Amino acid sequence: MKTIVIYHSQTGFTKRYAQWISEAAGADCLELSAAKKKNLSGYEAIIFGGWACGGSISKISWFKSNIDKWTNKKLIAFCVGGSPIDSPEVEPALKRNFNELELKKVNIFYCPGGFNYEKMPASSKLMMKMFIKMLKAKKEKSETEQEMIKMISSSYDISDKKYIEPILQCLKK
Numbered sequence: 001m002k003t004i005v006i007y008h009s010q011t012g013f014t015k016r017y018a019q020w021i022s023e024a025a026g027a028d029c030l031e032l033s034a035a036k037k038k039n040l041s042g043y044e045a046i047i048f049g050g051w052a053c054g055g056s057i058s059k060i061s062w063f064k065s066n067i068d069k070w071t072n073k074k075l076i077a078f079c080v081g082g083s084p085i086d087s088p089e090v091e092p093a094l095k096r097n098f099n100e101l102e103l104k105k106v107n108i109f110y111c112p113g114g115f116n117y118e119k120m121p122a123s124s125k126l127m128m129k130m131f132i133k134m135l136k137a138k139k140e141k142s143e144t145e146q147e148m149i150k151m152i153s154s155s156y157d158i159s160d161k162k163y164i165e166p167i168l169q170c171l172k173k
């Protein structure tokens with residue numbers, strides 16, 4: 001199946017997953033800005049990956065605005081975030097990015113990435129600083145919130161190639 005993986009990445013985790021998927025699937029791989037200039041009509045499968053930002057998948061609006069045009073293609077979207085794969089918030093947050101009709105047409109997946117403060121632009125660093133400050137200021141913090149503060153206060157990497165397996169299986173179906 002002629003496949004392209006298109007990604008939008010800020011600090012490199014989504015790019016890494018896009019490259020893993022394209023290598024394993026023998027697919028082309030392009031950053032979003034380059035993909036926008038390309039004619040995608042010859043592809044039978046389009047995989048889009050964006051990073052999680054406040055529950056939204058970055059640049060997912062571009063992908064969704066093309067769904068009607070991409071009839072008879074297999075459509076896959078994956079989101080890369082800092083949350084671990086077993087976090088209860090992941091599944092509902094992922095689904096909130098799509099309406100019912102879109103969910104019927106698009107296969108969606110989550111891949112854990114991490115945080116890389118060294119590569120993060122100042123605007124994102126500031127947003128994270130404010131978010132951590134807000135969490136710390138909460139009077140009655142749940143155990144999850146306390147763990148989250150510890151986790152996101154510095155860089156970490158929980159990405160793993162194994163998380164692309166469900167995406168590869170979906171491509172084969």
Ligand SMILES: Cc1cc2nc3c(=O)[nH]c(=O)nc-3n(C[C@H](O)[C@H](O)[C@H](O)COP(=O)(O)O)c2cc1C
Nearest residue numbers: 009010011012013014051052054055081082083113
């Ligand atoms: C402003 C901001 C908001 C974020 N919001 C979320 C979120 O809602 N859920 C999540 O799991 N990760 C969130 N993250 C973490 C990123 O999605 C994570 O660092 C991801 O691995 C970045 O991918 P990239 O390296 O491809 O840019 C956020 C990060 C930033 C900077």
